[in-house]
Amino acid sequence: MKRRSDKVVVDSKLELALRSHAYCSLVDISNYKNLGDEDPICTLRFSEHSKHLARSLSGLLIQSGDEVLLCLKVEVYGRRGSEDAHCIAKLGEPDSSRPFKVVNHTHENTEMVIIGTMRWNALVTMAVVVTSGRVIVGPHNPWFHPHAASHVWLVKNGDKDLNNNVERHTRSKFNHASAYELFAAAHPRFLSCFTLPVTLSTLWEFKSRGKGKIWSGAKLASFVFDQLLNHGKILKSDVTQRLDELETRENCPKKTTIDGILANLRRLIEAMRDEETKPVSMKVSNELRQLAEKLQGEITNLNKTTITDEVKTVIGYLINKVHS
Structure with a gap:
């Protein structure tokens, strides 16, 4: 065209x-x-x-x-x-x-x-x-x-x-x-967490709301970004403990352990200091970049479904309010 x-x-x-x-x-x-x-x-x-x-x-x-x-x-x-x-x-x-x-x-x-x-x-x-x-x-x-x-x-x-x-x-x-x-x-009318685009900095907010205390690789990765972004640091022990629990779960998929998010998290742990603060080292930065790439599909899907639907709802409400 x-x-x-x-x-x-x-x-x-x-x-x-x-x-x-x-x-x-x-x-x-x-x-x-x-x-x-x-x-x-x-x-x-x-x-x-x-x-x-x-x-x-x-x-x-x-x-x-x-x-x-x-x-x-x-x-x-x-x-x-x-x-x-x-x-x-x-x-x-x-x-x-x-x-x-x-x-x-x-x-x-x-x-x-x-x-x-x-x-x-x-x-x-x-x-x-x-x-x-x-x-x-x-x-x-x-x-x-x-x-x-x-x-x-x-x-x-x-x-x-x-x-x-x-x-x-x-x-x-x-x-x-x-x-x-x-x-x-x-825009002030779209400052709700339900209508803001999902990013690495807000993914944890969505992940922590779902399925209670059940952790996943994506949830743990989003937790890492949340701690660095909003608290300025992440403890190696927190990541290690949750990753060990995930890898020993009976229903843990082998693919995620070999070349997926869990494998990336294991490499991240090896590169981390006991307390990693921002900005991080080049080695930790490389692992975070790879984690970000793996999470991108999930972030895109949330934006195209959950967030888009919420934005449409707010827009529809505003239009009806003006017309009425």
């Missing part, structure tokens, strides 16, 4: 784009301002204003032609390695004609909507296409395609709203302090 040419895409008036779509009742245009070329937010240093940026960008709109994307959760990253352990050079970097750029970047079979400036990038990780009703949870977004001159609309005084910052996606290279920082914010 031929992709449309950016040169032939022209954004309609926002009021016209939002007309006659039920999901557009989620947006009150009077609360928004256009992100213009002179807006100082595009030149703010990430190292000094990361939380301010996250709060300001929460709830933003991206307009591409007649389509409008309402961003419910945005994660902000710096352009330097010390600010973002998995930064990609030049990603979303604007040219001299504009202070910001909106792109749909493909990385590892994931299409990610990103707003980029010379000093920071903002990744959309939860959104709804208000002109179609498509709900997106997680960074993969193959349905909305911004063009080079897409308009961005920010909530007026968004940085003054009580939008509690939430944990950003936990990424790779855990031996970098920046991998543990808080640079994300969510």
Whole structure:
């Protein structure tokens, strides 16, 4: 299929784009301002204003032609390695004609909507296409395609709203302090743990609610990340004890012991000190990265089922409330 040419895409008036779509009742245009070329937010240093940026960008709109994307959760990253352990050079970097750029970047079979400036990038990780009703949870977004001159609309005084910052996606290279920082914010109506995208930093919250005291490899792995992220340390004895119990269980699958999560956890234990604190050593970081990859399928499945359904429920409630 031929992709449309950016040169032939022209954004309609926002009021016209939002007309006659039920999901557009989620947006009150009077609360928004256009992100213009002179807006100082595009030149703010990430190292000094990361939380301010996250709060300001929460709830933003991206307009591409007649389509409008309402961003419910945005994660902000710096352009330097010390600010973002998995930064990609030049990603979303604007040219001299504009202070910001909106792109749909493909990385590892994931299409990610990103707003980029010379000093920071903002990744959309939860959104709804208000002109179609498509709900997106997680960074993969193959349905909305911004063009080079897409308009961005920010909530007026968004940085003054009580939008509690939430944990950003936990990424790779855990031996970098920046991998543990808080640079994300969510729309205040979607701050419930039931509607936030599942990440490594929130997976334990879901795992600990299910099946009581029964542990699994995925639950133990999510426990490790939870301890490092939220408490700053993990005890080797805690992991060893629970892993020993798992491996001696009668119904423990051999595959997970040989080349699955349990084998990875055993290698992690061998690399750990008695008390591992963040940022961890390079050796422990490598094991955590492999664990993160193994958990990715489960995280994706939760986002596509449990979380997406909860977000749709909240959106439906809000639409009905407006109409009534």
